[in-house]
Amino acid sequence: MTLSKPPLWEHHGDRGAKFTEFGGWDMPVEFDSIQTEHAAVREDAGIFDVSHMGQIHVTGPDATELMQRLTSNDVTRLEVGDSQYAVITDEAGVIIDDTVVYRLPDEDGESTYLFVPNAGTDEAAHERWIGHRNEWGLEATVDNRTDEYAMVAVQGPNAPNLVEAAADESVTDLGRFEAMYATIDDVECWTARTGYTGEDGFELLFPWTKAEEIWGAFDCQPCGLGARDTLRLEAGFVLAGQDFDYESNPRTPYEAGIGFTVALETAFVGCDALAAVEDEGVDEQLVGFQLIDRGVPRHGYDITNTDGRVIGTVTSGTMSPTLDQSIGLGYVPVEYADPGTTLQVVVRGRSKKARVETTPFIDTV
């Protein structure tokens, strides 16, 4: 399989980045060091190439209804320039993907949306939208613009200053999850106060061919997917394909700790099943934990109770650069989910003491 390359692939290589395959894309994983990049985002600012994320554009008379029936959150709450986190679920309420839905300015008088599915899932999302549109007889245009749009994230406490200085328009009045078009270096960018690092910052969407201009407009630490992973984990954010996976680890939003994305009154696909789950409660849920003993938890390691019985699995784990502690996420039966509960994680054959913690692991915006 040929890997897709982000528009700045060569530029990143020249800068000395190391690359990794992620969702069918050859992406920079590390520019300098994960700790250096991580610290820059927590203390100052960093810039990420996230052009591997999908971009699906939806407009037309029934665009709102199509979005409402295929995403879990309530899109009718979105004014132009608003966005929301949501999940895409199947009939059983199992998460297929998570996404951010942006409401763009109306096009031809019709409500218009852009949603951002995970890397490598854009084609499936596009097919799902087209299939349901046709089945339901809705009038909406659905375009997969993943190859047309690049995306960068500028994140960190100093990120708003940097974006404000780079843009022709003032963007710092935007609240969290608000967005507007702003011009940076003559390029019109959809400039959204969103991100997945736990810090303040912006995500910019703009034409693929303009990537060098936009990347070059910011003088801050370039960051790769390695730092993105440690940052999102400290913030307690789940990663598709790792903390839930439609094939290998099917989970409902309630199990995955993102039940806040579910607006049951909106009658989306999977909503009846999720209403029942909400009513009955879940058997297992994702918890954050900290390792008390020395070691680093990794995806796939067993979680046991203090008697050594396997009760769950680590889905994400790392040494937190901010806390200098080993942290992770994993699914355990609800009776083990209370913060303070003692667990064990089997690290390369040895049981290490762990404690359930509240997430996020650090204070975030």
Place this chain on the structure above:
Amino acid sequence: MSFDIPDDRQYMESHEWALEDDGVVRVGITDFAQDELGDVVFVELPDEGDALEQETEFGVIESIKAVSDLYAPVSGEVVSINEELFDAPELVNDDPFGDGWMLEIDADNADELEELLSAAEYEDQIA
């Protein structure tokens, strides 16, 4: 990118180096290996007195992004470990051939060192 490969020692294909002095072999990992791993956050080493066999696992090194086994370049008894690495694992990144050393083995048979790679051979391997 070029990496330091001092020619005063031998190398393993698995990226450990071995520096012999009067029958005692000091062991660490190479500059190339520490760069591949990235930020080292944890090193697990054997106890002093443990007996090691050549090419068998003696410990574990973990960076933020990866975990790797460490292999003994020679058979023998562990006579010293670098306990500083428990508190400062980043020494492996900062000075892999010096302060980032891991352990010293009293070699049973120093001839085993001849089975390892020279600096030039190791350089070819990572080229």
